Amino acid sequence: MVLVKFIFLYSIFSFTFTTCFHQIQPKCHQYESQALLQLKQGFVINNLASANLLSYPKTASWNSSTDCCSWDGIKCHEHTDHVIHIDLSSSQLYGTMDANSSLFRLVHLRLLDLFDNDFNYSQIPSKIGELSQLKYLNLSISLFSGEIPQQFSQLSKLLSLDLGFRAIVRPKGSTSNLLQLKLSSLRSIIQNSTKIEILFLSYVTISSTLPDTLTNLTSLKALSLYNSELYGEFPVGVFHLPNLELLDLGYNSNLNGSLPEFQSSSLTYLLLGQTGFYGTLPVSIGKFSSLVILSIPDCHFFGYIPSSLGNLTQLIRIYLRNNKFRGDPSASLMNLTKLTVLEVSSNKFTIETFSWVGKLSSLNVLEISSVNIGSDIPLPFANLTQLEVLSAANSNMKGEIPSWIMNLTNLVILNLPHNSLHGKQELDMFLKLKKLVVLNLAFNKLSLYSGKSSTPFDWFSISSLRIGFMRNIPIHMQLKSLMQLDLSFNNLRGRTPSCLGNFSQLLERLDLKWNKLSGLIPQTYMIGNSLRMIDFNNNNLLGELPRALVNSRSLEFFDVSYNNINDSFPFWLGDLPELKVLSLSNNEFHGDIRCSGNMTCTFSKLHIIDLSHNQFSGSFPTEMIHSLKAMNTSNASQLQYESYLMWNNVGQYLISTDVFYSFTMSNKGLARVYEKLQKFYSLIAIDISSNKISGEIPQVIGELKGLVLLNLSNNNLIGSIPSSIAKLSNLEALDLSLNSLSGKIPQQLAQITFLEYLNVSFNNLTGPIPEHNQFSTFKGDSFEGNQGLCGDQLLKKCIDHAGPSTSDDDDDDDNSESFVELYWTVVLIGYSGGLVAGVALGSTYFPQLYWIMQYVQDGAQFQKHFSNFMLQQLICLKLSIDNLSLNNLNRSFQ
């Protein structure tokens, strides 16, 4: 963005230059004019190809009857008249760039800027190396893909190279890098382009350690390697580069390093968020006399904040979120009166008083979640009238919500869940906060009521509403722009109001779990909408599922467990292309679990299905199991959820809110809550326990290779345990108890390396219990109630020792390649992450800008996910980032 600023300054400069001294008109070389016109013809103009709303087709005015040196974006040398600058940034160019492009005939080029166009995933031609005079090269945000050619290293005069900031955005926000750079190419660039000042390779996959020779680039002013899949130790010498002003290493979680002691430093922006950086902050950080942004969230820093930090009075933003800092940082922070962002949440701070915070009257963002406040909402906050985000989740705040909160009229996000706030709170009060977008008061002891406001409620500007424990809900909202509605864990009673169904087309998340809603689910909820998540679990809903659900084509998560729904198996949900999680447990579903008539059960992405505790009958649902293709994968990464971000505009910022699903399922005999289900995407589970399923378990069950939990207990299953279950190499829990299974336990089951829980009790199994591997960890209660079983666990010797142990060395078999790490955080009901998972500003905020840009580019999707105000927001956002530009980078490339 630094460079954008430069271009901007540069254009003003050149504009002034040409308007004041236009009498000297250089004469364009004929061959260069032709080359440029050929270049123009190689692309079509498409206004979706540039994200910048101020973009326009610069090439449109190029024609052969005028001097090419006067064309928009072109500049020629004063004396030689050769074309030396091509600035086609944000020029709406669309098409592929091939190796024969006439561009490469313009060998005198010093500046080439193709920023923000759409080259349709073409490779960067290796001929670029022939433009050996280039000093400034910008190909960022222009949809080049593939390997960055090694010929870049021939550009030995480069001062500025920007290939960064381009992530492909999948429709729902997940990204993967488009460009790759081999370590060998990076090495030769470093070796040859020794004068380089700006090197932006963010979102370029480098996937290696960084070479120490990086410290040879003594002219370096700005280095960004954001999200480059770096690992290993960061070369510490880079911190000592005398001219370095910007260092962004963010989002490389395997990149380690620590901050050395400094003699002096010109660093202005230090951005290390989400890396493996560790250690304490050095006392000499007090010498960073230019530091404006210190962004080190989600790292492994610890210790006290050195008081020398308090000398850096020019600091504007500090992000320390989610480290292990200790002590009371107030002495270091209290004099930093220019701060606009202060994020100190999720550390081990013990802040004794907050009176000093009142001095930080420029604050826009205050994030103090998980800092123990232990009192009322501190009164000094009343001084923070510029505050746009106040986030203090889980901060042990007590008392009532003070009326002066309504003095903070710039608030856009008020996030106070998981505290001990109490008292009667009139909800209309918050309407005074005209800019409020997110209000989260969940998990407090508030008694909220709607006031006597005569007009219909004016809640439409609040696009994300999460209010806990409400007594009385203002139903007559206008909810046209609401994107999520989360009224979970309230005491909502009565019929589900069908007027609530009059939602905006934008609604993506409807979370009404744990209320006391009764009656039918209104059909109107489902019509032609963008719903991705519906959670009705734990209510008193009746009747059938609304067939209109098939219109919710984006539905990923559907949970109606713990209600009184009385319906047959909703095979028709199998048609929903995105459905990943389906829970119908604890209802009155009945009949066969099967596809009906001529419908094929597709369920193409389903990988968690819970049908337990219903009245399903008939034979084992072999046909459906066959159709569950997503469970058939051994490559768990195929199951990843698209990331689910909610966007809100906060004053001049955009913030993203991660949306997570939480899901309860029985695992290893206990009900477990999976918070943030998306993080456990490799959880593949089938639970059809406590129904009346009869017949045999088919061998085909062994095809569901990814299965982790399988619970068939408490049915009427007969026959033997299929040996194919041994093929389920990821299986962690297998519950077949309370059936009528007979025969032997297949010895092969001992091969399932991860099996932690097995229950075959109360069947009619016979023969010896396998002895090897995991089986030695299972206790007698896994096997009880089977008359014919024998083995050590049951203290019953097997008389016929008919070889349970064949002599193959099973122990050597745990080949490491099948090892899948499963980080399952299993937490108890009642704990829940805050709604605003991360207030994304500063460094973590750059990439999101580009996601948005991509959304603009993919116009249709953009329309779907965002409303127009976002478009307007984009300009503000861009400008505000430009304002961050480094002061001294505007140099001439003449």
Ligand SMILES: *[C@@H]1O[C@H](CO)[C@@H](O)[C@H](O)[C@H]1NC(C)=O
């Ligand atoms: C070429 O461009 C000039 C200036 O934009 C315009 O006046 C002229 O009509 C154009 N000529 C042709 C042949 O398009």
Ligand SMILES: *[C@@H]1O[C@H](CO)[C@@H](O)[C@H](O)[C@H]1NC(C)=O
């Ligand atoms: C380094 O630059 C010089 C001059 O441009 C060039 O001849 C040489 O091939 C380059 N070396 C590499 C390794 O690219």
Ligand SMILES: *[C@@H]1O[C@H](CO)[C@@H](O)[C@H](O)[C@H]1NC(C)=O
């Ligand atoms: C670059 O750095 C390496 C080691 O880091 C060193 O051996 C080499 O001499 C340096 N090259 C230059 C030109 O300074």
Ligand SMILES: *[C@@H]1O[C@H](CO)[C@@H](O)[C@H](O)[C@H]1NC(C)=O
């Ligand atoms: C802060 O700055 C003052 C004067 O510039 C200096 O005397 C003092 O030592 C510095 N404090 C720390 C902790 O570095």
Ligand SMILES: *[C@@H]1O[C@H](CO)[C@@H](O)[C@H](O)[C@H]1NC(C)=O
């Ligand atoms: C903060 O500034 C005041 C006045 O400038 C000064 O007296 C005080 O010592 C400073 N506090 C710290 C902790 O640096």
Ligand SMILES: *[C@@H]1O[C@H](CO)[C@@H](O)[C@H](O)[C@H]1NC(C)=O
């Ligand atoms: C409130 O802010 C003003 C500056 O805007 C400052 O002078 C005053 O001391 C602050 N009050 C408190 C209680 O911190």
Ligand SMILES: *[C@@H]1O[C@H](CO)[C@@H](O)[C@H](O)[C@H]1NC(C)=O
């Ligand atoms: C809140 O605003 C009102 C009206 O402007 C003012 O009287 C009151 O003192 C303010 N409260 C605080 C705590 O600043």
Ligand SMILES: *[C@@H]1O[C@H](CO)[C@@H](O)[C@H](O)[C@H]1NC(C)=O
């Ligand atoms: C499937 O059956 C329904 C009625 O049960 C019928 O209307 C529809 O045309 C059939 N579709 C196909 C493809 O046979």
Ligand SMILES: *[C@@H]1O[C@H](CO)[C@@H](O)[C@H](O)[C@H]1NC(C)=O
């Ligand atoms: C248990 O299995 C045996 C055969 O292995 C069979 O004769 C017997 O009837 C079964 N008992 C029950 C209760 O199913």
